[in-house]
Structures are given as structure tokens and as C-alpha cells.
Amino acid sequence: MFRQVVTTDIRLIIRGLFILLTIIAVGVGIVEYQMATLTHRPEQEFLANSVVVTIANYLIPVPIKIETNFSRLEYWLTIWHQQFVDEAFSAKKAAGEYWRQVKPYIETALHTLRAKTWQTMQQMDEYIREYR
Incomplete structure (x- = not known):
């Protein structure tokens, strides 16, 4: 009934979750920018500039705020x-x-x-x- 998950499937799932988290982070940033623009309030600064994700001894920094x-x-x-x-x-x-x-x-x-x-x-x- 239950099967063991293959390594390639785990990689695919992790990649999908990483892409989903990236899309959510970018979307939240865009929404915050738009709300700050619409309400004419200054953008609020975060306490940290980035989040570090550790996956299998790899450190992946994910920027919270991207300035362009x-x-x-x-x-x-x-x-x-x-x-x-x-x-x-x-x-x-x-x-x-x-x-x-x-x-x-x-x-x-x-x-x-x-x-x-x-x-x-x-x-x-x-x-x-x-x-x-």
C-alpha cells in the first residue's frame, strides 16, 4: 500500500516547494509595495534582510526585500x-x-x-x- 519515495521524486517535490515559496515571497513583496503606494505610507523595513534555508548541508540565502x-x-x-x-x-x-x-x-x-x-x-x- 505505501511505497518508498524515490530520490528523484523527493528532488522534484523540494524543487516545487522552493519555487512555490519563491513565488509567495515575491507576491507578498509586490502586494506590500502596492499597498504602501496606494496608502501613501512608507514601506516598513524588515528586521532581517534575508532568510537562509538549509537543505542537505547547503545554505541558500533567500532575500526578503529586493530593490530594483x-x-x-x-x-x-x-x-x-x-x-x-x-x-x-x-x-x-x-x-x-x-x-x-x-x-x-x-x-x-x-x-x-x-x-x-x-x-x-x-x-x-x-x-x-x-x-x-
Whole structure:
């Protein structure tokens, strides 16, 4: 009924638990940051900077608080966004100018098409009357 757990299965279970704990730690850190941002309260410091996990005589430090500096990335994303907005406005302006130039020709073509369609329908009505 009960079987002995194989070493590879133990490794797989330990790896899964380690990944789960890492995801939980990162999630808690993100939630704390968001709550501090939403409530405009300063972040609370932990008493320890990291937790040390010991598995089979291996010491694995797990950082509790990870600090990142995204100012350079934010700068480049802001520049990219502004370039995108500028290009979009210039494309809109060029498309509007192009439409102003092409609009009379399109209106003339549509007017001609309507007139020819009307003439064709009139001719078809005459042919139908002749054959009745």
C-alpha cells in the first residue's frame, strides 16, 4: 500500500516547494509595495534582510526585500512613448492632408458611378418592360 519515495521524486517535490515559496515571497513583496503606494505610507523595513534555508548541508540565502532601480528603463520608455505619440500625430496630419487632396477625385468618381448605375438600372427597366 505505501511505497518508498524515490530520490528523484523527493528532488522534484523540494524543487516545487522552493519555487512555490519563491513565488509567495515575491507576491507578498509586490502586494506590500502596492499597498504602501496606494496608502501613501512608507514601506516598513524588515528586521532581517534575508532568510537562509538549509537543505542537505547547503545554505541558500533567500532575500526578503529586493530593490530594483527602473529609472533608466522608465526614462527610455518615456522617450519611446513620446516618439510614438509624435509619429502618430504626424501620421494623422499626413493622412488628413492626403484625404483633403484625394477627396474631390473620390467624390467625382462616386458621383460618376452613381450616375452610371442609375442609367444602367433605367436601361434594365426598359428591357424588362419590352420583354413583358
